[in-house]
Amino acid sequence: MASNRSKTLSGKTWFAAVIIFAFLFSCDAFSDLKDCICSQEFRVYTVTVVDQxxxxxxxxRINIYNPQSGREFDIEQNWSYGDPGMYVVMTDAYIRSLQEGGEPVIFEAENDTLSASGQFYFTTDDCRCHVEKVSGPDTLVAAIKQKKI
Incomplete structure (x- = not known):
């Protein structure tokens, strides 16, 4: 009786080995694809604008654009979270529209008497899962606008 049980276990083990072996070699057909796993997070990059x-x-009033192409980014600023004076510069919502290799972005903020601007550079990861901030300020100090004569 023990020998029959031994044969049954060997049969199950052999069958499992064949299935695993076939699965591993079937994945080889996709070896030219990137090994990408994107997280569920949604990245938001902000800047805080302060006075002197x-x-x-x-x-x-906010204007966000690429200075080379002139393309504007219409980013919603009515966020229900964040600190006072915090503005969104870039989000993962623009992951597919950012140029490969990254691109410069100018952020401008103003009211009737003050203005502030800063230059940022954003790129994406290799899998184009998330936007990444390469450079740019965390805080901008607004200056008094020069009166037009």
Missing amino acids: HKQPLDSL
């Missing part, structure tokens, strides 16, 4: 006294400035 380091007080946050809310309700500024």
